[in-house]
Amino acid sequence: MPEATTQPGSAVLNLESLAADVVARxxxxxxxxxxxxxxxxxxxxxxxxxxxxxxxxxxGSRGLGLRVFxxxxxxxASTSDLTEDGIRQLIDGAMALVKVTEEDPFTGxxxxxxxxxxxxDLHLYFDDVFSLPAAERIEWARRAEAAALAVDPRxxxxxxxxxxxxxxxKVLANSRGFVGGYRTSYVGVxxxxxxxxANGQMQxxxxxxxxxxxxxxxxxxxxxxxxxxxxxxxxxxxxxxxQRVPIVFAPEVARSLIGSIFEAASGDAIWRxxxxxxxxxxxxxxTPSLTIIDDNLMLxxxxxxxxxxxxxxGEGLPSRRTVVVENGxxxxxxxxTYTARKLGMQSTHNASRxxxxxxGIGCGNLYLEPGKLSPDEIIAAVPAGLYVTSLMGFGVNVxxxxxxxxATGLWIENGQFTHAVExxxxxxxxxxxxxxxxxxxxxxxxRSAVASPTIRIDGMTIAGA
Amino acid sequence: xxHPAASPAQSHKRYFFEKFGITERLLERCLxxxxxxxxxxADLYFESVTATSLGVDEQIVKSASQGTSAGCGVRVISGxxxxxxxxxxxxxxxxxxxxxxxxxxxxxxxxxxxxGFIETPAANLYPVPLGGFDLDxxxxxxxxxxxxxxxxxxxxxxxxxxxxxxxxxxxxxxxxSDGAFASDTQPLCRLNVYAIAQDGATTTRxxxxxxxxxxxxxxxxxxxxxxxxxxxxxxxxxQLGAVPAPAGEMQVVxxxxxxxxxxxxxxxxxxxxxxxxxxxxxxxxxxxxxxxxSKVTVVDNGTMAGRRGSLNVDDEGSATQETVLIENGILRGxxxxxxxxxxxxxANTGSGRRESYQCIPMPRMTNTYMxxxxxxxxxxxxxVKRGLYAVNFGGGQVDITNGKFVFSASEAxxxxxxxxxxxxxxxxxxGNGPEALKYVSMVGNDLRLDEGIGTCGKDGQSVPVGVxxxxxxxxxxxxxxxxx
Numbered sequence: 001m002p003e004a005t006t007q008p009g010s011a012v013l014n015l016e017s018l019a020a021d022v023v024a025r026x027x028x029x030x031x032x033x034x035x036x037x038x039x040x041x042x043x044x045x046x047x048x049x050x051x052x053x054x055x056x057x058x059x060g061s062r063g064l065g066l067r068v069f070x071x072x073x074x075x076x077a078s079t080s081d082l083t084e085d086g087i088r089q090l091i092d093g094a095m096a097l098v099k100v101t102e103e104d105p106f107t108g109x110x111x112x113x114x115x116x117x118x119x120x121d122l123h124l125y126f127d128d129v130f131s132l133p134a135a136e137r138i139e140w141a142r143r144a145e146a147a148a149l150a151v152d153p154r155x156x157x158x159x160x161x162x163x164x165x166x167x168x169x170k171v172l173a174n175s176r177g178f179v180g181g182y183r184t185s186y187v188g189v190x191x192x193x194x195x196x197x198a199n200g201q202m203q204x205x206x207x208x209x210x211x212x213x214x215x216x217x218x219x220x221x222x223x224x225x226x227x228x229x230x231x232x233x234x235x236x237x238x239x240x241x242x243q244r245v246p247i248v249f250a251p252e253v254a255r256s257l258i259g260s261i262f263e264a265a266s267g268d269a270i271w272r273x274x275x276x277x278x279x280x281x282x283x284x285x286x287t288p289s290l291t292i293i294d295d296n297l298m299l300x301x302x303x304x305x306x307x308x309x310x311x312x313x314g315e316g317l318p319s320r321r322t323v324v325v326e327n328g329x330x331x332x333x334x335x336x337t338y339t340a341r342k343l344g345m346q347s348t349h350n351a352s353r354x355x356x357x358x359x360g361i362g363c364g365n366l367y368l369e370p371g372k373l374s375p376d377e378i379i380a381a382v383p384a385g386l387y388v389t390s391l392m393g394f395g396v397n398v399x400x401x402x403x404x405x406x407a408t409g410l411w412i413e414n415g416q417f418t419h420a421v422e423x424x425x426x427x428x429x430x431x432x433x434x435x436x437x438x439x440x441x442x443x444x445x446x447r448s449a450v451a452s453p454t455i456r457i458d459g460m461t462i463a464g465a
Numbered sequence: 466x467x468h469p470a471a472s473p474a475q476s477h478k479r480y481f482f483e484k485f486g487i488t489e490r491l492l493e494r495c496l497x498x499x500x501x502x503x504x505x506x507a508d509l510y511f512e513s514v515t516a517t518s519l520g521v522d523e524q525i526v527k528s529a530s531q532g533t534s535a536g537c538g539v540r541v542i543s544g545x546x547x548x549x550x551x552x553x554x555x556x557x558x559x560x561x562x563x564x565x566x567x568x569x570x571x572x573x574x575x576x577x578x579x580x581g582f583i584e585t586p587a588a589n590l591y592p593v594p595l596g597g598f599d600l601d602x603x604x605x606x607x608x609x610x611x612x613x614x615x616x617x618x619x620x621x622x623x624x625x626x627x628x629x630x631x632x633x634x635x636x637x638x639x640x641x642s643d644g645a646f647a648s649d650t651q652p653l654c655r656l657n658v659y660a661i662a663q664d665g666a667t668t669t670r671x672x673x674x675x676x677x678x679x680x681x682x683x684x685x686x687x688x689x690x691x692x693x694x695x696x697x698x699x700x701x702x703x704q705l706g707a708v709p710a711p712a713g714e715m716q717v718v719x720x721x722x723x724x725x726x727x728x729x730x731x732x733x734x735x736x737x738x739x740x741x742x743x744x745x746x747x748x749x750x751x752x753x754x755x756x757x758x759s760k761v762t763v764v765d766n767g768t769m770a771g772r773r774g775s776l777n778v779d780d781e782g783s784a785t786q787e788t789v790l791i792e793n794g795i796l797r798g799x800x801x802x803x804x805x806x807x808x809x810x811x812a813n814t815g816s817g818r819r820e821s822y823q824c825i826p827m828p829r830m831t832n833t834y835m836x837x838x839x840x841x842x843x844x845x846x847x848x849v850k851r852g853l854y855a856v857n858f859g860g861g862q863v864d865i866t867n868g869k870f871v872f873s874a875s876e877a878x879x880x881x882x883x884x885x886x887x888x889x890x891x892x893x894x895x896g897n898g899p900e901a902l903k904y905v906s907m908v909g910n911d912l913r914l915d916e917g918i919g920t921c922g923k924d925g926q927s928v929p930v931g932v933x934x935x936x937x938x939x940x941x942x943x944x945x946x947x948x949x
Binding site for chain 2: 079080081157424
């Protein structure tokens with residue numbers, strides 16, 4: 001069962017009984033099925049700029065969402081008002097709306113025998129994230145910025161250093177007997193320095209560390225120094241000419257490619273034929289060295305639960321590990337209950353759920369399995385090419401696979417970095433790019449829920465000067 | 466409190482006073498608490514939002530949802546420091562607690578807020594209220610059902626259609642320690658259509674939408690369900706026959722309306738005063754300098770009736786206005802909020818906006834557009850030997866510090882010998898903000914505003930905006946295709 005049962009704080013139990021009560025009242029109001037979610041969160045953030053506190057924010061909030069069914073019709077409502085009046089309006093509103101929707105044969109809650117939550121402690125909540133006194137939190141943000149400013153005289157300005165902490169609680173209950181809840185915690189420190197070169201050109205970059213447990217956070221000094229290194233290496237950036245060369249994606253940008261593959265393999269895009277991966281189940285969609293996993297149960301090396309770990313998904317199905325791509329073969333679409341029914345398949349327990357609306361599809365800890373080469377070895381093997389460190393814009397079309405994004409990075413000549421590059425685009429088609437992954441690094445690190453090692457892709461086009 | 470007789474603001478204010486039991490006395494107590502540790506300024510931002518959405522998918526009304534949220538944010542400014550706390554519980558105890566939390570940013574003797582509020586004279590740019598819980602849902606359903614039918618009827622190759630309607634009603638009340646007091650009720654609707662086309666092994670998508678701060682009567686003409694449906698379906702069908710986009714620098718003609726997102730990314734964000742105050746924008750120190758061709762005049766205007774980006778008052782209670790950003794190529798000014806206006810000595814342009822009561826306001830755009838020039842769109846196209854004609858776009862993004870921006874074309878064509886030829890596949894365009902508009906060599910006489918679909922993100926906060934532009938020609942811009 002979820003952590004709520006092993007840490008029975010009174011507030012936790014109250015939220016669970018609140019959710020169950022709302023479900024019961026919706027049933028009494030005439031729903032044939034109902035599902036309620038309750039969210040509660042506390043947040044703290046401070047930004048220190050040029051040594052002075054710039055913003056300091058501290059607050060908490062709650063929300064309640066309800067999905068009701070009337071046979072094969074469904075509707076949803078949400079509110080931030082958890083008073084008796086607010087809950088009554090929520091139920092009345094949802095029941096009024098469900099009468100204007102039409103029957104959809106595929107709608108409905110999962111079957112009763114599908115529900116469940118992963119047993120044992122997934123280590124998602126650590127109460128030390130709010131343990132620092134406010135003055136110490138400000139000090140962490142100040143130290144991160146100061147460390148960045150101290151690295152080099154060309155670092156002359158800053159968007160600041162920041163420290164954030166948050167805790168949250170999610171509860172889900174439905175009329176088929178599922179009640180579950182869990183708590184999560186988060187803490188982060190970051191720095192965003194600006195550097196100016198001799199020509200007055202400014203560049204900004206940043207770095208961060210985040211964790212579920214304060215004790216696992218990197219030091220503000222390490223974060224600040226890395227932020228400075230990343231900003232400084234952008235100085236002197238220039239355009240390169242339009243050409244086709246190998247492109248090496250740094251881990252922090254390679255992960256966005258993995259995210260695009262997840263989106264293309266998501267059930268909603270598949271049943272609509274709105275994906276270049278539709279109909280490709282079992283097909284060789286990528287080079288055989290490519291394996292992509294979505295693991296919703298993973299623990300980090302620190303012992304904490306991964307950033308995408310949870311005991312159950314947005315519909316109350318137990319979290320699991322799903323192989324998306326194995327040795328280049330598309331093994332699974334990512335499905336919630338609705339999209340699974342549309343495709344005549346079983347849910348992969350990837351339902352995501354906000355307060356309002358119908359469940360979507362979300363990943364857990366989504367990653368590309370690491371290869372054997374070090375990033376240095378990958379770069380050293382490139383005769384001429386681009387090492388991409390950041391991407392801009394929204395130029396990814398998962399229907400056609402067309403990919404075209406703004407990029408910045410470092411030019412590689414004979415396996416060595418020569419100068420920074422900016423104001424260019426990189427373009428290709430995802431279907432071809434997946435076949436043209438020619439190297440995968442050994443540098444997989446989970447800094448967030450989606451992660452990738454360094455990868456090299458051949459055959460893409462740079463558009464520039 | 467002073468206020469003009471029969472002000473529409475009366476009803477906005479009454480909503481909070483009656484529904485949540487807010488009183489002027491309570492507002493003064495909270496502001497007093499917010500300044501209990503000193504500080505230069507404090508404000509309270511009450512917000513109550515009801516949102517309704519409906520969706521048709523596969524000819525079935527599959528979804529209907531509504532959401533309500535209410536809360537209050539308390540801000541205290543001390544020098545350049547901002548303390549912020551919010552609560553979704555509007556009881557006096559929780560409001561006073563939030564005020565005490567925000568107060569911790571300052572450290573000094575208590576200050577007294579100005580006694581007596583003065584209401585901001587507000588414009589009346591949109592009808593209120595559209596609805597809330599008493600919406601005529603049938604009339605709204607009819608819009609999406611009409612859109613669904615029209616998109617399906619467009620072409621047999623359209624295999625999937627989705628249409629959605631969403632409507633928000635946002636009520637705000639702002640009271641500040643300087644005596645400022647404002648309230649507003651802001652409607653916002655939007656109709657969206659998505660289409661998928663399939664022909665053999667080729668699948669493509671198209672999308673269109675429209676809306677604004679107006680009632681259902683706005684969904685006629687270019688915002689009618691049929692027109693939007695045809696645009697979505699046409700876009701998808703067009704892509705079935707698209708060729709790869711070219712790669713490299715070339716002449717680019719941007720069509721009127723939504724391509725004005727160029728201005729939003731290339732110059733708009735870089736002119737927000739917070740970045741310039743901190744010296745982090747590529748436009749720092751360029752006031753009075755040439756940043757565009759002399760044919761280019763760009764304004765930000767929050768006072769246009771019914772527009773998605775318009776506001777009677779901004780989220781600090783200041784009246785919105787028309788602000789000239791670039792005049793005949795010369796950079797004239799920045800967009801400011803209360804904090805940046807005070808710190809830089811500039812006038813407040815009424816640009817302080819926030820996503821919700823949980824967010825600290827900052828300078829943002831409203832409706833940003835380029836004024837008409839003298840050229841006819843036909844002459845502009847005829848003048849291009851080889852280039853790209855882009856008429857519709859997805860999103861865009863900018864790096865404020867180095868000025869590099871992108872925006873992604875979703876409908877574009879090759880121009881060959883002055884004629885529009887083959888449609889091209891999706892491609893991102895990239896440029897450098899302070900330079901890009903210097904290459905504007907022709908400006909059309911066909912200024913158009915977008916149909917009301919823009920949402921701008923900054924520091925994690927989303928706000929509705931508008932853009933607009935006549936047809937323009939850029940002598941040089943980089944097109945990010947594959948060049949095959």
